[in-house]
Amino acid sequence: MTTIHYSREPGELKTTRTCDKRSLNSIIRRMSREKFDPTSLREQFPALQRNVNGRPAVYLDGPGGTQAPQAVIDAMSEVMRVGYSNLGGAFASSGQSEAVELAARQAMKDFYNARRVEEIVVGQNMTSLTFAFSRALARTWQAGDEIIVTRLDHDGNISPWLLASKDRGVTVRWLDFRPEDCTLHLEQLPDLLNKRTRLLAITHASNAVGTIPDVQRAVRLAHEAGALVYVDAVHFAPHNMIDVQALDCDFLVSSSYKYFGPHTGILYGMYEHLQRLDAYKVRPAPDDPPGKWETGTQSFESLAGVRAAVDYLAAIGAKTTEAVTTNTSEGAKRRVRLETAFARIKSYEMGLSHRFLEGATTIRGLRVYGITALDCLHQRAPTFALSLEGYSPLEVAQRLGEQGIFVWDGHYYALAVIERLGLLEKGGLVRIGFVHYNTEEEVDGVVEALRELAS
Numbered sequence: 001m002t003t004i005h006y007s008r009e010p011g012e013l014k015t016t017r018t019c020d021k022r023s024l025n026s027i028i029r030r031m032s033r034e035k036f037d038p039t040s041l042r043e044q045f046p047a048l049q050r051n052v053n054g055r056p057a058v059y060l061d062g063p064g065g066t067q068a069p070q071a072v073i074d075a076m077s078e079v080m081r082v083g084y085s086n087l088g089g090a091f092a093s094s095g096q097s098e099a100v101e102l103a104a105r106q107a108m109k110d111f112y113n114a115r116r117v118e119e120i121v122v123g124q125n126m127t128s129l130t131f132a133f134s135r136a137l138a139r140t141w142q143a144g145d146e147i148i149v150t151r152l153d154h155d156g157n158i159s160p161w162l163l164a165s166k167d168r169g170v171t172v173r174w175l176d177f178r179p180e181d182c183t184l185h186l187e188q189l190p191d192l193l194n195k196r197t198r199l200l201a202i203t204h205a206s207n208a209v210g211t212i213p214d215v216q217r218a219v220r221l222a223h224e225a226g227a228l229v230y231v232d233a234v235h236f237a238p239h240n241m242i243d244v245q246a247l248d249c250d251f252l253v254s255s256s257y258k259y260f261g262p263h264t265g266i267l268y269g270m271y272e273h274l275q276r277l278d279a280y281k282v283r284p285a286p287d288d289p290p291g292k293w294e295t296g297t298q299s300f301e302s303l304a305g306v307r308a309a310v311d312y313l314a315a316i317g318a319k320t321t322e323a324v325t326t327n328t329s330e331g332a333k334r335r336v337r338l339e340t341a342f343a344r345i346k347s348y349e350m351g352l353s354h355r356f357l358e359g360a361t362t363i364r365g366l367r368v369y370g371i372t373a374l375d376c377l378h379q380r381a382p383t384f385a386l387s388l389e390g391y392s393p394l395e396v397a398q399r400l401g402e403q404g405i406f407v408w409d410g411h412y413y414a415l416a417v418i419e420r421l422g423l424l425e426k427g428g429l430v431r432i433g434f435v436h437y438n439t440e441e442e443v444d445g446v447v448e449a450l451r452e453l454a455s
């Protein structure tokens with residue numbers, strides 16, 4: 001089996017404030033072509049050393065949640081070990097919590113390329129944040145207004161909007177996808193938009209079939225019609241660089257546990273929206289963002305983990321940037337490192353996808369849903385939903401699980417995707433998801449295990 005290391009689409013540097021963009025871009029391109037060896041990175045993840053039935057565990061459940069490197073574990077336990085107090089106290093440990101919170105906000109500002117730290121809102125998880133924002137936005141809607149959701153989305157970016165629409169007498173329009181390759185019908189978006197459209201809720205990448213829609217184009221079309229755009233970047237975040245300024249979206253949300261951090265959700269909101277909209281909050285809470293959106297006391301240990309997870313990723317791109325970013329701020333340096341890191345990750349993961357598809361598509365009775373064209377791998381995440389003749393998805397997951405290969409089965413809350421494919425009653429699909437700590441050997445291993453099951 002051949003291994004291809006891709007050099008296309010590694011994320012041109014668009015927004016970094018550094019001295020020499022052209023030389024930086026060429027370094028990033030060169031780095032993305034360099035062989036990416038996950039061995040030393042894997043050593044940083046205690047969970048990856050696990051055995052199941054005498055075999056090394058193979059975590060292919062990244063779309064459901066990734067493992068954490070030691071740096072994240074250390075950062076979280078350090079906060080608890082040193083002593084942590086609530087915010088606003090006139091003593092040392094309270095000040096420490098404030099510092100932890102600010103550091104996480106700064107890290108996420110760099111991760112998203114937000115304009116200011118006040119645009120970063122922390123919450124329990126993506127779903128809870130989306131319920132909070134759907135309620136707040138719905139307060140501005142009138143009966144007869146319209147919103148658009150997509151069938152490609154996780155239910156966390158559908159149900160909150162359906163419920164809010166019901167509360168306000170708002171019409172919901174659905175943007176469909178093509179069942180053949182699970183790509184979104186973006187060309188139909190202009191027909192769904194009109195003067196009454198208040199919001200488009202859209203996924204940055206499907207957690208079921210991996211599709212990466214052209215969200216930038218969707219935002220442009222929605223804005224031309226006067227609608228706001230709320231982007232679910234939960235599945236996009238571990239695989240690709242996020243850039244809220246380039247997207248020009250109004251809101252974007254992700255969950256740190258999908259990219260090597262703890263279970264915490266982080267939302268970007270354009271400052272003017274966060275300021276203008278009314279939040280459901282208790283009276284003593286701040287009137288300004290981000291505090292007005294953050295209910296109750298935050299998990300400071302998780303915030304320390306969020307910062308450490310972003311820095312773990314940035315370190316993957318650290319080597320390159322030292323040469324060109326000597327006089328820039330820490331935030332700008334981190335952003336450059338992240339750009340380089342994601343260029344490398346994207347290129348490596350496209351190689352894993354190529355290898356997986358080359359093997360899996362030769363297995364009799366196995367069907368991969370979503371984009372399978374080998375020259376379109378940049379338009380998908382390395383997340384594969386599949387069926388295997390003669391087995392239910394649960395049976396496949398169980399049989400692989402016995403061999404220490406962890407994969408999901410069912411609908412993984414991407415209910416609309418599985419319904420649209422007509423597979424809900426059949427138990428959904430098997431989902432195999434790779435991240436950068438997965439190896440070529442693991443890809444070959446799961447392909448062989450599927451081949452054995454098929455035969």
Ligand SMILES: Cc1ncc(COP(=O)(O)O)c(C=O)c1O
Nearest residue numbers: 125126127154156207234235255
């Ligand atoms: C694409 C996508 N959106 C939203 C969610 C929900 O995220 P959370 O668990 O943070 O609410 C998930 C979780 O699997 C997801 O994959």
